[in-house]
Amino acid sequence: MKESQYIEWKETWRDDCLKWICGFANAEGVVLVIGRNDKGVAVGLTNVAKLLQEFPLPEVKTPVETPGKMLGKMPITPPVTPPVTPPVEVLVRLLGQAGALGNAQIRARMGLKDRAHLRERYLDPALSEGLIEPTIPDKLNSRLQQYRLTAKGADVLAALLKRTNS
Numbered sequence: 001m002k003e004s005q006y007i008e009w010k011e012t013w014r015d016d017c018l019k020w021i022c023g024f025a026n027a028e029g030v031v032l033v034i035g036r037n038d039k040g041v042a043v044g045l046t047n048v049a050k051l052l053q054e055f056p057l058p059e060v061k062t063p064v065e066t067p068g069k070m071l072g073k074m075p076i077t078p079p080v081t082p083p084v085t086p087p088v089e090v091l092v093r094l095l096g097q098a099g100a101l102g103n104a105q106i107r108a109r110m111g112l113k114d115r116a117h118l119r120e121r122y123l124d125p126a127l128s129e130g131l132i133e134p135t136i137p138d139k140l141n142s143r144l145q146q147y148r149l150t151a152k153g154a155d156v157l158a159a160l161l162k163r164t165n166s
Helices: 017-025 048-054 084-100 103-110 114-128 149-166
Strands: 007-010 031-034 065-066 069-076 131-133 147-151
Touching: 084 103, 084 114, 084 131, 084 147, 084 149, 103 114, 114 131, 114 147, 147 149
Parallel strands: 007 031
Antiparallel strands: 031 069, 065 069, 131 147
16 A cells, blocks of 8 residues: 555654645545555554544544554545535525426525525525536526526435434
């Protein structure tokens, strides 16, 4: 196993490792191995159990044993679904419940009057995050235009509903 964009080795735990963890969590996710030097040699850790107990990630609880050495192996993955702003969350929930809706229908159900406000705070962010899509992509300004959830939007909705029900 070599270091790569998905595997990082650190010889010892230092507070600057938290910067690496934040970077990894914003990427595709990696495994951080503490107790292995840059050449890949297991140098081990002292007091690894205490380090893993105090570590900020809840899924990291078990040290990894290699011949004669103890290492801390930490999977770091990004959130399953990205956080969404409250207005986008409301829109995703509405479209998940009602199905495809047009601009006027969305405003009526949300109690909004201003088209620009709906576009700037709700539609544009949800479109740019890929959570919703227009039903008539070739005619974005059509009076018949409606918006529906994408597969990514359905995943976000499922995560929101799971969070609400737990």
